[in-house]
Amino acid sequence: MSHEVTARKTKVIAVGNQKGGVAKTSNLIHIATALGEMGRRCLIFDLDMNQGATRHLGIPSESFLGTFEVLTGEEEPTDVIITPDDGVELPKNIHLIAARRNLEKIDQALAARDKFLVTQDVLINPLRKLAGMYDYIFLDTAPNATTPTIAAYKSADWFILSATPDPFAIAGLNDALTDIQGAQRYGNPNLRLLGVILCCVDSRTILASSLTEYVEKLFSDGSKSLKFDTLISRSTVVPQSQKLGKTIFQTAPNHKVTNQYRKLSKEIEARIAEFEEPVTTSTIKSAVSTKRGKK
Numbered sequence: 001m002s003h004e005v006t007a008r009k010t011k012v013i014a015v016g017n018q019k020g021g022v023a024k025t026s027n028l029i030h031i032a033t034a035l036g037e038m039g040r041r042c043l044i045f046d047l048d049m050n051q052g053a054t055r056h057l058g059i060p061s062e063s064f065l066g067t068f069e070v071l072t073g074e075e076e077p078t079d080v081i082i083t084p085d086d087g088v089e090l091p092k093n094i095h096l097i098a099a100r101r102n103l104e105k106i107d108q109a110l111a112a113r114d115k116f117l118v119t120q121d122v123l124i125n126p127l128r129k130l131a132g133m134y135d136y137i138f139l140d141t142a143p144n145a146t147t148p149t150i151a152a153y154k155s156a157d158w159f160i161l162s163a164t165p166d167p168f169a170i171a172g173l174n175d176a177l178t179d180i181q182g183a184q185r186y187g188n189p190n191l192r193l194l195g196v197i198l199c200c201v202d203s204r205t206i207l208a209s210s211l212t213e214y215v216e217k218l219f220s221d222g223s224k225s226l227k228f229d230t231l232i233s234r235s236t237v238v239p240q241s242q243k244l245g246k247t248i249f250q251t252a253p254n255h256k257v258t259n260q261y262r263k264l265s266k267e268i269e270a271r272i273a274e275f276e277e278p279v280t281t282s283t284i285k286s287a288v289s290t291k292r293g294k295k
């Protein structure tokens with residue numbers, strides 16, 4: 001007898017790097033859009049006061065209540081989700097909680113609220129309330145350790161690092177790694193680094209290939225590297241579509257980079273499945289029998 005499961009097992013994925021302009025937002029938007037195309041329901045939660053994700057999706061950023069009101073507890077997260085029913089165009093299966101400039105004032109607003117409020121934990125309850133509604137919730141973080149960004153580390157299940165093949169972006173990965181370890185130690189032991197995306201890769205340059213190799217090794221445990229195999233090429237289609245407030249799935253659906261995001265999203269889903277694989281009796285049995293066989 002089969003039981004119908006209505007609630008989705010929501011995976012919360014933060015995308016980050018302490019360095020600015022390393023394609024965090026472009027990667028997040030296009031991975032979510034590719035997953036949406038595959039039928040997964042995705043929510044993008046814009047945690048950056050510069051509203052990168054909100055703008056990239058072409059949403060007039062001062063028109064909707066969003067992240068600030070959710071973090072201060074003025075609004076329920078479910079009440080501020082932007083969908084096509086709000087008269088805006090969004091990619092298939094993508095919803096948004098938008099950021100506005102008022103996020104700049106989040107620290108003062110939270111400080112005024114209650115002296116016992118732990119600001120780093122302000123995302124935990126809203127995400128609990130959204131659990132089950134989406135397959136994926138993507139947290140777009142700022143390039144510095146703002147309260148909403150730290151809160152993302154404290155509440156996400158998975159972390160994806162975003163880098164471009166330039167030495168500063170690679171250096172930023174180390175700071176982000178330290179923060180992931182800090183979050184694991186101080187309150188979010190479940191946070192796990194899912195992988196590293198290299199974006200804006202120009203395979204013709206020697207620097208790009210040597211830095212790609214460097215990242216491959218830096219995130220390798222000897223047998224496998226956490227760097228995703230799919231690299232995202234540098235192309236003007238991305239900044240052009242960003243300026244239009246559209247994804248490249250809308251402006252260039254058959255472009256090489258669009259297809260790379262389709263491939264990367266499959267790789268991400270496969271990796272989550274691999275990492276989540278439960279240790280079953282049969283796995284233990286087969287591991288035991290392999291050991292015995294080796295004797």
Ligand SMILES: Nc1ncnc2c1ncn2[C@@H]1O[C@H](COP(=O)(O)OP(=O)(O)OP(=O)(O)O)[C@@H](O)[C@H]1O
Pocket residue numbers: 019020021022023024025026027048050052141142143199200201232233234235236238239240242257
């Ligand atoms: N594949 C690509 N090819 C060329 N340019 C790209 C590509 N991906 C992103 N860009 C451009 O790089 C710039 C930075 O990208 P994006 O805004 O996604 O970075 P970010 O890390 O989110 O920045 P911030 O730290 O300011 O939030 C943008 O102008 C974007 O259009």
Ligand SMILES: [Mg+2]
Pocket residue numbers: 024025026048052053141
């Ligand atoms: Mg950004």
